[in-house]
Amino acid sequence: MSATLDGQALFGPEHLELEYGAFVRESVERRIAGLDGVLSIDLGRRGRQIRQKGMLRAGSRKQLDAKIEGILAYMDGKEHTLLLSDGGQIGSLRMDSLRTSGQRTSGGGIVVDYEITYTQLKVW
Numbered sequence: 609m610s611a612t613l614d615g616q617a618l619f620g621p622e623h624l625e626l627e628y629g630a631f632v633r634e635s636v637e638r639r640i641a642g643l644d645g646v647l648s649i650d651l652g653r654r655g656r657q658i659r660q661k662g663m664l665r666a667g668s669r670k671q672l673d674a675k676i677e678g679i680l681a682y683m684d685g686k687e688h689t690l691l692l693s694d695g696g697q698i699g700s701l702r703m704d705s706l707r708t709s710g711q712r713t714s715g716g717g718i719v720v721d722y723e724i725t726y727t728q729l730k731v732w
Contacts, residue, residue, distance in 0.1 A: 610693040611660070618679050624662030626698075631656045631731055653731045658698065660690070660724040664708075667717040679706055679724070687729060700730035 610621050634651040666672035683703045690698045710721040
């Protein structure tokens with residue numbers, strides 16, 4: 609599977625993996641003088657973490673750095689949409705982190721593994 613972020617082909621055609629975290633439910637608990645127990649206020653479902661893993665490939669180190677900078681530009685606190693090659697889409701994503709590792713030469717260029725962590729802000 610491949611993907612684009614807001615319609616931009618940032619990741620290349622290489623295979624990527626998505627890991628979906630569980631939705632969480634939040635609440636606030638307060639003790640109140642004179643009451644036995646705790647007052648619990650349900651705040652509803654909150655977002656979830658989504659991890660995207662794959663490889664970035666470029667012809668030179670300079671081109672690879674430009675690809676990474678292009679991805680980092682989306683770490684702006686705004687909501688983005690990941691469009692998947694199978695026709696699916698994942699909306700309301702905030703990019704939280706980008707990690708790269710395992711840089712190596714391959715064929716006529718450089719390859720690096722990456723992991724992006726998103727928070728899906730809205731729950732439908």
